[in-house]
Amino acid sequence: MTDTTSGSYVSPRRSTRLNALLPVLLLATYFTASFVLRLLRGGDLASDEAQQVALSHALQFGYGDQPPLYNWVFYCFAKVFGVSVDTLAFVKNATLLMSCLFLGLAARKVVGERDTAWISILGFLSLPAVFLLSQRDLTHSIGAFAVVALFLYVLTLVAERPSAGNYALLGAAAGLGFLAKYNFAIIPVATVVALLLEPSLRRLVLNWRLTVTIAVGLAVVGPHVYWAVTHLDAATGDTVTKMRAASSHGMPLQLIAALELVESILKCCALTIAVLAVVYRGHLRTIFAASSEWTRVIGWTLVISMFLVFVIMLAVDATMMRPKWISIFFVAFPLYLACKVDAAGVHIPGAISRLTVLVGAMIFISLGVVFAGSFH
Template sequence: MTDTADGSYVSARRATRLSTLLPILLVATYFTASFILRLLRGGDLASDEAQQVAFSHALQLGYGDQPPLYNWLFYCFGKVFGVSVDTLAFLKNATLLVSCIFLGLAARKVARGRDTAWISVLGLLSLPAIFLLSQRDLTHSVGAFAAVAFFLYVLARMAERPSVGNYALLGAAAGMGFLAKYNFAIIPVATVIALLLEPGLRRLVLTWRLAVTIAVGLVVAGPHVYWVVSHLDTATGDTLTKMRAATSNEAPSQLRAAWQLLASIVKCSALTLAVFAVVYRGHIRTIFAATSEWTRVIGRMLVISMILVFVIMLAVDATLMRPKWISIFFVAFPLYLAFKVDAAGVHVPGAIGKLTVLVGALIFVFLGVVFAASFH
């Protein structure tokens, strides 16, 4: 090997190490900083945090209009570490970190490439629900983000090795997702439809093992489902009231619902898409023209989920949709973008470094904004 070849090889190795080290450093620094700044903000609790503290003294099947998984997690952490702002902040940031880990693992299961995994993780951090809403006052949705990421990882794992154990694990993931956020129930339905529409993956649905998934999911979520049926007004009343917000607009309710949903979709995805477009400018047409089994499956899951959300809005006569209510579905959006890049075979030198810098600047600026706003 010539000196020139040796130098090129060493440079390539260094670039690879750097593209791995930078995102790891960003993720570790960001969640550490988020934890510390929440402690510095003091003991004034936001509404969701106050609810966690209020419900932390007893372990129950249900607590109100939100499912209980995050309450159970905080109850356990509170018993071990005490009920405090420290525990609230640690659990939230640890849960968000878990979301990043499982989404990256899902990408690695399908594409195997480090770049694909980091695109999905950095893309997740660029979602407004993660870097802004979560730092303000989300709790149950934070648990749901982790549940969606875990579900996607298990789905990819099951596709690779469709064993009874993996089908059972998918059922457990689906059950936990429902216990994290009620609208998670849409995701398994969208997944089944998306897989049935993909000939190469249809076999994952058309098998007796799916009964194992359903059975395990019912076992995990069943006790709380019984509680919901027994306390239906408590579990759903407040949410439906918010979605049926009064409005002076004389437009048909169906049109208002469609507009609200479309606006929320844009708010959930536009910033991530813009960051992605900056890094991969010049290759956008190639990337979005590329397709694979998994780009089609994830893309269909997103579209079907939004269609089902719209159908539910029409069914309950909802005229309001806030971005945070559909934010859990967009955990899959960075994974979709990562699979698109992988399918296109596009290799932009330094892309992960650029993505890390852009996302890092974005999330730390808004972390500072949230911190400063807490004193006003």
């Protein structure tokens, strides 16, 4: 490769290394900027942050209508670094970074090209719940993002090496997911069904070691479940009440629920699809027509999860669904897209660099808007 302006030669290998450094630079810059800007915003706490501070005085099996994992993590860091905005910002950004790490590791297990694996991380950053809602006021959902990414990574480990140890790790990840967000319980159920639908991976479910997964998962969640049963008043929140928001429409409740869910799904994933479409324009038909065992497993997991969410909505007569309530399910969506691109065999020179620039511009603009809005 020759630079026509200077006459110098840039080797393809060096160009590849430079392109590979761009996403790393984006991650480092973005999370550093997120941390610094949160400190500059000062000590005015959002509602979720205020809850973390208020509950950081003791380590308990349960605290209220939200599961305790994120509270436990913040408690540990607060004991070392003190209860402060610094600690709040560090825990939040470190947890989001861990989500990126585990998604990247999962992608490397199931995607052939290293560059293509970056789609899972960059796609995660393009989710509105990540670059927008998390910068405003999310805590428990952020913890759930990391555990969903961990669960996906361990699932790929189990597929690669179905040992008792990996099955135990899968159970631990599933248990931690429930302790991060109660609706995470849908994901392991949907995953089991999706694996049973895939002949090449069905063996992972029809394996005695799955009992190890169940046993470890129950052991992890057991103490908190006991607390919840013995503190029903504290553990029962108003989420169902919010989901039953009164509707002035003359439509059947089932139709309202379906429309609400579809709208939330689109809000969760439409922007990520749009970003990918810009970078891979001209190849979209090939990408979305491509299929592999992992596109099918992840795709079916997402579909079954949304079906179960809809069933729950019908069961409680819900007429409202906010995107943030189902955002944890879409942590898997960028990994699904990475597997789709890999299955299609589409390799466009500089695609990941363009995706990095596009996602970077979007998330930094959003970060600036959130920062500016905090002073009004």
